[in-house]
Amino acid sequence: MSFWEKIKQTFRNFMAGRNGVDPLSVTLVWGGLIVYVLSAIFSSALLGLLSLVVYGYTIFRIFSRNGSKRADENRRYLAFKSKITTTFRQAQTRHKNRKQYKYFRCPNCKAWLKLPRKAGVVTVTCGRCHNNFTQKA
Numbered sequence: 001m002s003f004w005e006k007i008k009q010t011f012r013n014f015m016a017g018r019n020g021v022d023p024l025s026v027t028l029v030w031g032g033l034i035v036y037v038l039s040a041i042f043s044s045a046l047l048g049l050l051s052l053v054v055y056g057y058t059i060f061r062i063f064s065r066n067g068s069k070r071a072d073e074n075r076r077y078l079a080f081k082s083k084i085t086t087t088f089r090q091a092q093t094r095h096k097n098r099k100q101y102k103y104f105r106c107p108n109c110k111a112w113l114k115l116p117r118k119a120g121v122v123t124v125t126c127g128r129c130h131n132n133f134t135q136k137a
């Protein structure tokens with residue numbers, strides 16, 4: 001076994017049963033870096049301390065042996081991230097198709113609905129809550 005193989009094996013043994021790097025850890029590393037750069041730009045000790053706290057928490061998460069709790073945190077983070085990216089993607093689609101469709105919200109449940117432009121005044125039934133209302137396209 002070569003020197004590097006021994007080091008790899010030692011590290012593998014050390015990391016066995018630990019959380020390791022997950023998407024939340026990667027985001028925390030980037031977030032900590034951004035906060036650190038901001039602390040340097042504004043020479044703010046408070047932001048510098050915050051970046052240290054973020055990095056401390058990231059290191060704690062990576063080496064944590066409580067895998068179920070870390071996986072739960074990661075699941076919540078991924079659900080939150082998915083919600084934000086979906087909102088942005090839908091807004092992008094609405095903006096792209098704004099000339100073909102009139103977009104509006106259901107007055108009852110606030111779901112996004114669309115009508116083709118030049119449809120005139122029509123009675124709309126919401127697909128989510130089945131609320132009927134008139135809408136001008």
Ligand SMILES: [Zn+2]
Pocket residue numbers: 106107108109110111126127128129130131
């Ligand atoms: Zn509705």
